[in-house]
Amino acid sequence: MSQGMELYDVKVVRYFIVAAVAWSIAGMFIGVVLAAQLYWPVLNFDSEYIQFGRLRPLHTSGVIYGFVVNMLMGTSLYIVQRTGQTKLFNQSLSWMVFWGWQLVLFLALVTLPMGYTSSKEYAELEWPIDLLIVLVWVLYAVLFFGTIAKRKVNHIFVANWFFGAFIIVVALIFILNNLAMPVSLMKSYSVFAGAQDAIVQWWWGHNAVGFLLTAGIIGMNYYFIPKLSERPIYSYRLSVIHFWGLVGFYTWAGTHHLVYSSVPVWVQNIGIVMSLILWLPSWAGAFNSAMTLLQNKEKLKTDYIMWFFMSAILYYCLATFEGPLLAIRWFNMVAHNTEWIIGHVHSAALGWVGMSGIATFYYFIPRLWGKTQLWSNRMLKWHFWLAHVGVALYAIALWVAGIGEGYMWLAQQENGSLAYSFVEAMDFKAPWLFVRFFGGACFVLGLLLMAFNLYKTVSQEQGEVADAN
Amino acid sequence: MLTKDFTHSVVILIISTIVVASFSILVLIVPNLVRTDEIRATSLAKPLTALEVAGRDIYISEGCHVCHTQMVRGIEPEIKRDGRANKEGDDIYEFPNLWGSKRTGPDLTNLGRKYSAQWQRLHLIDPRQVVPTSLMPAYPWLFKQVLSGDDIENKMRVLKGLGVPYTENEIERSRLAVKGVTKGEALVHYLQSLGNDTASDQER
Numbered sequence: 001m002s003q004g005m006e007l008y009d010v011k012v013v014r015y016f017i018v019a020a021v022a023w024s025i026a027g028m029f030i031g032v033v034l035a036a037q038l039y040w041p042v043l044n045f046d047s048e049y050i051q052f053g054r055l056r057p058l059h060t061s062g063v064i065y066g067f068v069v070n071m072l073m074g075t076s077l078y079i080v081q082r083t084g085q086t087k088l089f090n091q092s093l094s095w096m097v098f099w100g101w102q103l104v105l106f107l108a109l110v111t112l113p114m115g116y117t118s119s120k121e122y123a124e125l126e127w128p129i130d131l132l133i134v135l136v137w138v139l140y141a142v143l144f145f146g147t148i149a150k151r152k153v154n155h156i157f158v159a160n161w162f163f164g165a166f167i168i169v170v171a172l173i174f175i176l177n178n179l180a181m182p183v184s185l186m187k188s189y190s191v192f193a194g195a196q197d198a199i200v201q202w203w204w205g206h207n208a209v210g211f212l213l214t215a216g217i218i219g220m221n222y223y224f225i226p227k228l229s230e231r232p233i234y235s236y237r238l239s240v241i242h243f244w245g246l247v248g249f250y251t252w253a254g255t256h257h258l259v260y261s262s263v264p265v266w267v268q269n270i271g272i273v274m275s276l277i278l279w280l281p282s283w284a285g286a287f288n289s290a291m292t293l294l295q296n297k298e299k300l301k302t303d304y305i306m307w308f309f310m311s312a313i314l315y316y317c318l319a320t321f322e323g324p325l326l327a328i329r330w331f332n333m334v335a336h337n338t339e340w341i342i343g344h345v346h347s348a349a350l351g352w353v354g355m356s357g358i359a360t361f362y363y364f365i366p367r368l369w370g371k372t373q374l375w376s377n378r379m380l381k382w383h384f385w386l387a388h389v390g391v392a393l394y395a396i397a398l399w400v401a402g403i404g405e406g407y408m409w410l411a412q413q414e415n416g417s418l419a420y421s422f423v424e425a426m427d428f429k430a431p432w433l434f435v436r437f438f439g440g441a442c443f444v445l446g447l448l449l450m451a452f453n454l455y456k457t458v459s460q461e462q463g464e465v466a467d468a469n
Numbered sequence: 470m471l472t473k474d475f476t477h478s479v480v481i482l483i484i485s486t487i488v489v490a491s492f493s494i495l496v497l498i499v500p501n502l503v504r505t506d507e508i509r510a511t512s513l514a515k516p517l518t519a520l521e522v523a524g525r526d527i528y529i530s531e532g533c534h535v536c537h538t539q540m541v542r543g544i545e546p547e548i549k550r551d552g553r554a555n556k557e558g559d560d561i562y563e564f565p566n567l568w569g570s571k572r573t574g575p576d577l578t579n580l581g582r583k584y585s586a587q588w589q590r591l592h593l594i595d596p597r598q599v600v601p602t603s604l605m606p607a608y609p610w611l612f613k614q615v616l617s618g619d620d621i622e623n624k625m626r627v628l629k630g631l632g633v634p635y636t637e638n639e640i641e642r643s644r645l646a647v648k649g650v651t652k653g654e655a656l657v658h659y660l661q662s663l664g665n666d667t668a669s670d671q672e673r
Contacts, residue, residue: 037604037606038573038604041596041597041603041604041605041606041607044606044607046606046607046609046610048610051531051532051606051608052532052535052536052606053531053532053533053535053536053606054531054532056532056535057532057535115530115531115532116530117529117530117532118565119529119532119534119565119567120565121570145479145483148479148482149479154477155476155477156475156476156477156478156479156482161475161476161482161486164482164483164486165486165490168483168486168487168490169486169490172487172490172491172494176494176498181627181630181631182627183620183623183624183627184620184623187526187620187624189564189565189624189627189628189631190564190565190566191564191631192502192564192565192566193560193561193562193563193564193565193566193631193632194508194557194559194560194561194562194563194566195501195508195557195560195566196501196502196504196505196508197560197563197564197565197566198566198568199497199498199501200498200502201565201566203493203497203498205570244489247486247489247490248489248490248492250490251490251491251492251493251494252492252493252496252497255497257570260542260543260544261540261542261555261568262540262543262554262555262556262557262559262560263501263557264501264557267497267501270496270497333544336542337538337569337570337571337572338572341570341571342571409546409547409550410544410546411546412545412546412549416549417549418546418549418550422550422575423600423602423603426602426603426604427602430602
């Protein structure tokens with residue numbers, strides 16, 4: 001019954017998902033290059049365009065805007081159709097969103113290595129591209145909420161609440177953070193200065209994590225996990241608590257990036273307290289997703305896609321445990337500005353976001369092209385272990401490097417003088433930066449296996465799936 | 470409509486999400502944004518010169534803030550290592566802030582009081598000449614590319630509009646100050662300015 005396909009707009013979803021796979025590999029490959037540059041500085045090649053300072057924002061933008069946003073746009077547009085039993089609100093709008101977003105990514109790919117940057121972390125693009133982002137985002141919001149409005153089902157499915165919050169809050173925080181006065185076509189100055197700018201910057205910086213990398217991914221998982229495990233969501237009530245917990249508390253937490261800085265202490269304290277409170281809805285949500293998977297223990301024994309989702313949930317627990325911990329003053333004193341923070345971000349980005357994405361790709365892509373099974377399950381297993389070895393090495397290496405350098409920066413002799421020079425701390429962590437590079441490379445190798453496997457899957461001749469879900 | 474909730478009405482879903490997510494703007498963001506005068510009252514900061522503004526933009530363009538922070542925290546070992554801790558008023562002319570988030574290299578808040586301009590030049594051209602195990606990329610091209618100064622008046626005017634007290638005279642002379650200088654020299658001028666305006670406020 002390939003009719004299932006024709007009831008919904010699927011083509012634009014396929015395009016988004018292919019773009020997401022391509023950017024996941026490109027963005028993370030650049031990450032591996034950066035990791036290598038930190039061990040072998042000669043790999044900067046004395047080149048203006050590929051030196052660390054310019055490649056780094058391309059890595060973060062490629063992963064966040066390329067991999068994650070393409071994936072969330074694609075899956076959200078599919079899920080909103082399926083759960084509302086209706087086609088997209090407007091088909092040409094969906095293509096404008098797709099090509100508009102690819103234009104944003106292309107401009108990022110060109111302008112960031114050329115040194116056009118606003119310097120605001122995770123929002124480095126200059127003002128004309130920011131305007132394009134806002135325009136595309138508004139069209140996306142109209143398309144998404146328009147499709148919800150014309151749904152044929154009374155109830156708005158859980159996944160769509162999270163996608164809705166992701167679309168709305170990202171718009172709010174993106175616009176406020178990027179308010180700038182243009183100087184020329186590719187140069188502007190933030191309208192906020194110093195401490196005020198930092199508060200706005202981290203309000204954005206942490207909520208990009210909260211709503212792009214968390215709420216959006218949760219939305220995606222609340223659809224795919226029940227589908228995959230063939231069981232309903234474990235607790236509806238928990239998902240309501242999860243939702244309002246995130247929406248209500250997440251936007252407060254960003255100022256934990258400014259602990260011990262020169263911003264007012266009460267602003268720092270709000271960030272600390274709210275980060276601790278966030279622990280509850282996060283783990284409630286994780287419990288809910290884990291129980292949804294565990295309801296089908298038979299399938300969990302054999303299905304590596306289930307294992308990927310389970311691992312993603314465990315990494316979510318780890319990262320949302322570690323986050324509030326790092327916000328506490330004492331831990332923050334040691335960890336702030338060290339490799340530990342990079343390790344924390346990556347155990348979430350590779351473990352939670354990456355593995356959710358991988359599981360979604362493996363489950364979704366064959367079905368999106370009407371195929372019944374993967375080309376190679378053996379390759380899927382290899383990917384599973386490569387990804388896990390990769391994240392584990394990455395996280396362990398940066399725990400050691402970060403905690404080590406954090407202590408070395410703080411350590412004082414009995415007479416009060418500093419025990420270590422900055423260079424000594426750098427030399428201490430050098431071997432661990434190599435381990436990090438190796439872990440990251442394992443993760444990207446796994447992605448390449450996935451891309452090959454999925455390519456073979458969709459291009460091979462085989463029976464079509466009964467229903468494209 | 471009032472009998473519905475966010476799981477049954479897209480309008481209620483949108484409005485309730487905006488309202489709940491926006492409390493932090495009211496409590497956290499707005500009160501801090503309106504404190505400008507209060508912060509200025511205690512500030513020792515001095516505006517950057519035209520050449521230093523040009524240098525700061527090169528610092529931004531090369532992504533120096535990706536690896537170097539400009540925020541010495543009020544913790545004893547940090548102050549011993551990097552000099553006087555930042556105060557809220559120090560950064561009132563910093564559009565945008567360059568506090569950074571990762572210390573791959575040392576903190577630069579008070580860098581201007583540490584090394585000579587010649588050291589900075591050598592270090593930028595080949596960091597491993599002065600620090601053998603340094604991870605920093607080399608920036609030799611900065612000393613080959615020359616600034617035209619075409620955009621500096623615009624930059625100064627925009628900064629003045631945002632609240633930096635530049636005089637008309639300073640803005641008019643800015644192009645002459647910048648034109649023909651290499652990017653590297655401008656960057657060194659900026660680096661050498663860091664922390665000098667607050668030098669009189671050293672912790673005793």
